[in-house]
Amino acid sequence: MQRIRLYAAFVLLVNIGYFSLRIWFGCVDRIPNVSPPGWDFAVFWSASWLALHGPAASVFDTALIERIALPLQNMLPTPFVTPWTYPPTFLLVMLPAALLPFPVSCFVYVSAGIFFAYHLCVRILPAVQHPSWWLPVIAFPALWVAAGAGQNSFLTFGIMGLGLIALDRRPWLAGVCFGLLAMKPQLGLVIPIALLFGRHWRAFVSASLTVGVFCALAGLVLGFDTFARFAQALPAFSQFVVEYSDRWPRGILTVFGAVRHFGVAVTTAYALHAVVATLAAGAVAWLWATRASLDLRASALVLATLLVPTYVMPYDLLWLGLPILWLVRDGARNGWLRGDGVVMVSAWLSPLIFYTPGDWAAGIYVPVIVFALLVVVVRRCLAQRVAHASDCASTVSACERSGSNVYSR
Incomplete structure (x- = not known):
């Protein structure tokens, strides 16, 4: 543990150093195209402002949203546009953001998300509360990346974790949590597979109802035309991602992004990605169908969600x-x-790729690490099954010997 704390202290210094540079060059010295903390939250806040001051569907107008977001991001117009690509459900969640000034709103949003995520971590592993664990938790690079971006990752992290914790004892609550991930639909793609193969019918029904109510509420508040505009904007953004996928800064952190970086054709890249995605979804289906431990089932589901x-x-x-x-x-x-x-340490370190120069495309190695961690989960499940079978066989053998001795007497 002492060695882990030493490494974590070094990584923490790297995190603090990078974060400080962002503050200095983004807020104080104001070097163009160096964004201060909250660069992604600037898009959320801008969408909130547009929705509060006009038709909510206007958030899908990239020219309008960039007019507000780019100055907040300290960015000049670039080919890498700053669009709103989220569904109306997430716009509903972010609607109050622009009621506060941008810096205050960003601080409140990120702080609340961190508190929620930390509370969830304590629920999973109470040892996190012990001072000896604080350093590895605080130094986790993804925490600094998400906080610096002002992203919704803390919120979705907490919702997913809470849903998995509640699944066995409070399936209806778990379903509500899973349904709320409709704010970022790509994070819910594997959840139906887990619930169906795990025979969690009440959670599945609850999640389906929550998605329906969530979408209906978003439509009533924002206008149902926002769903039509979202449907129109999504293919354009997908095409943009495909067009730049072979030269995306630091790479797109998926199998598709990795193989595209090496110049593989789009069709082949999709096919290779589909193979890995199918293997990941298959691992989830097997672990949940065979009722593996919650620790392994939940781990597989989260990892497959990233693959x-x-x-x-x-x-x-x-x-x-x-x-x-x-x-x-x-x-x-x-x-x-x-x-x-x-593998676990590699996964913990992997978000450091965000600090590398953009032309390195270091992110292409992340899906390899994520898939390796999924293999660790599957291997642990198989090993535990073998150990359990061996223990059962030993117990039966001992009972037979004991019975034979008693009979012989």
């Missing part, structure tokens, strides 16, 4: 904290296998 979409960004890697916590808990209960620690 199935074709578009994942560095701030989304905050979700890696969930399987890391669950695997630490599982390791404390069932012991460790050789190589587990190396």
